[in-house]
């Protein structure tokens with residue numbers, strides 16, 4: 001029986017984009033299908049280790065490519081894990097990736113405006129796998145059987161909204177995908193993928209490092225196949241793999257080209273672009289291991305989603321053990337992609353055991369150090385690359401300030417911050433400290449929603465006037481880490497972080513305090529008791545009349561709001577209202593209060609002063625209409 005099933009809406013849109021793709025490098029469809037086949041073989045081997053009853057033969061795992069120039073097809077077959085009917089429906093018929101809708105919308109826009117560069121970049125970030133076959137096909141067929149089960153499924157689609165599913169009684173284990181090729185079109189970079197020479201060239205270029213044998217048009221008896229390249233004697237025995245199968249991380253560094261690293265990166269990351277930076281290191285002695293890691297050139301699509309994957313795969317003696325190995329990489333470095341190959345682990349080690357394993361813990365420590373060093377070094381070696389990294393992944397890195405106490409200083413060192421020193425360029429903390437004038441003891445910062453909002457916050461005025469630089473922290477994660485990290489630097493050189501919107505600061509040059517305000521302050525403290533903890537004089541204001549100041553270590557208002565919106569019960573945090581004694585409004589308020597202590601209009605002005613301070617820092621009024629009412633009243637009184 002054949003069923004016709006609709007693709008999920010996102011999947012349908014993506015397929016349309018593939019069919020009409022202006023992505024110029026069509027060859028990559030083969031890389032994607034081989035990559036999937038290789039993953040399927042990895043998975044089968046692991047599953048057969050874990051489940052001794054699976055009862056599958058794993059002695060001859062490989063990928064087979066079969067070309068048929070008469071029928072104009074290429075078939076990519078593996079005898080790996082395969083898929084059940086339900087797997088096919090969910091894995092192939094839908095896309096369940098975080099961020100899909102956003103990326104699709106951008107893709108459609110780019111494609112509509114004919115912007116090839118943007119399209120390529122977005123497709124690259126998306127890492128479209130199986131669907132890329134529709135760049136070169138007018139129809140794709142797939143037969144698959146899940147290892148250890150009977151009965152397979154046949155899937156077929158022209159990519160136009162629906163696909164057909166039917167049962168197959170005698171499907172071989174694994175997956176076989178037959179791509180019915182569109183006509184060759186050299187202008188569109190659509191090559192003849194039914195030509196073995198073309199296929200061999202592509203495999204060499206993109207999939208050489210795949211550890212499983214890739215066979216091209218093999219025969220049951222290993223005889224010479226027509227169509228295989230005659231001049232290449234190695235190829236005459238067609239059952240010889242066409243890939244060299246060498247693990248890059250086991251080859252001497254000097255022998256691996258950048259292009260090979262880039263291809264391997266694409267395989268492990270599902271990214272289509274080049275990595276930003278490649279890292280290799282090894283551990284010798286009792287715990288022998290090799291690591292080959294990459295920094296991406298753009299944030300993985302799911303980087304800021306809850307279910308983001310970590311990108312490091314664990315191998316044991318060249319054998320793939322697991323992807324997304326959380327024991328090896330802390331969450332905040334989830335953008336790092338690559339492979340760690342350890343020598344002395346059991347192949348069927350579980351995720352739980354890995355968390356406890358001393359060798360893994362040591363590798364993880366080393367990996368974190370190495371990644372942080374690489375990022376820090378990048379800034380000096382290639383500022384543009386560093387900036388790209390920081391723009392794409394910096395927010396994730398800063399999450400480490402919340403969770404990785406051992407590396408706090410190294411993370412701060414690798415980070416960059418906006419500051420009042422430069423309207424655009426970010427600064428390092430080391431540079432900030434080097435610029436600190438005599439007398440400045442702390443690293444000052446302000447947190448808020450955007451640069452524009454915090455730059456204009458009243459709190460900043462006197463710091464500017466005094467020539468004290470202020471860090472402008474506008475990422476959500478900033479609100480949290482500043483509450484947890486007390487200082488930057490080590491030992492006697494450590495400089496504490498201090499919020500310009502919290503605590504008492506004394507920026508007055510002449511310690512002489514303005515006098516005669518006591519009455520006003522205690523009266524206002526009582527009048528505004530519902531909203532503020534106290535009213536006091538300020539030295540941090542030069543042009544604004546007033547500002548609100550939290551307690552040191554208190555929750556910043558933005559964070560308070562964020563936690564409330566997530567449903568957390570937070571007790572109301574009252575802040576102090578600081579007044580600028582030199583401001584005419586404050587001076588006049590003092591005089592008015594002295595002259596007419598009972599006047600309701602004076603109390604209204606006092607309350608307006610509080611509301612204005614809240615507005616000036618970008619805060620939200622509890623009752624905007626009450627504010628407008630009071631304001632209208634006061635304005636009317638002046639006319």
Ligand SMILES: Nc1ncnc2c1ncn2[C@@H]1O[C@H](COP(=O)(O)OP(=O)(O)OP(=O)(O)O)[C@@H](O)[C@H]1O
Nearest residue numbers: 036037040082083091092127128129130131175270
């Ligand atoms: N040859 C295969 N054997 C078994 N399962 C496969 C095979 N090809 C694809 N799949 C399954 O279908 C899923 C979707 O494949 P697809 O190529 O669309 O995306 P992907 O490889 O998971 O991710 P990406 O889009 O990042 O490349 C795979 O994750 C895998 O579970």
